[in-house]
Amino acid sequence: DQQVKQNSPSLSVQEGRISILNCDYTNSMFDYFLWYKKYPAEGPTFLISISSIKDKNEDGRFTVFLNKSAKHLSLHIVPSQPGDSAVYFCAAGEDSNYQLIWGAGTKLIIKP
């Protein structure tokens, strides 16, 4: 039973346009959400996070939106750059807990 789902295995976006990556979750107890980025042959690296008390968090070109009623979050990348081509993982956990639950990842391809 997947508690965190990323339903798009891959996404192709033109350079300069907006990339939108989606993530759905089922556990209403989750109150912290993170996005990690992974290049081939490397471990994931932290990108951006959001607490359930917020509905938006922004860091440069990256913005995460959280819709608690829909149990849905999304990562927006504007504008998309070739270096953004990577696999993006969504992860969620309960506050003051240690275990993150991870989605399967979405492979983002930025076309020149």
Added chain:
Amino acid sequence: DGGITQSPKYLFRKEGQNVTLSCEQNLNHDAMYWYRQDPGQGLRLIYYSQIVNDFQKGDIAEGYSVSREKKESFPLTVTSAQKNPTAFYLCASSIGGLVQETQYFGPGTRLLVL
């Protein structure tokens, strides 16, 4: 240069053999984790350690064992009891072990069965 190192990059296991994956960190982090990644799936937690000489099982601990004798080191042994060990294994660490904390990952070890 602080970070996490994993070795080897590729590891081959024969039937019935135990193999050990190395994970070392020099970030002075208390918490360390082992994850397994299979194609089309998210990272799944194998074991977690918040302090030296203490560790907890994750969701898929069967067939695996760990030790945490030093703060910097968290080796994972894949035993012969693990019937489907072929996967990509990632080690991570964080400051104290809370979900809000950034986890820092090593480059991973790919384990293949001969």
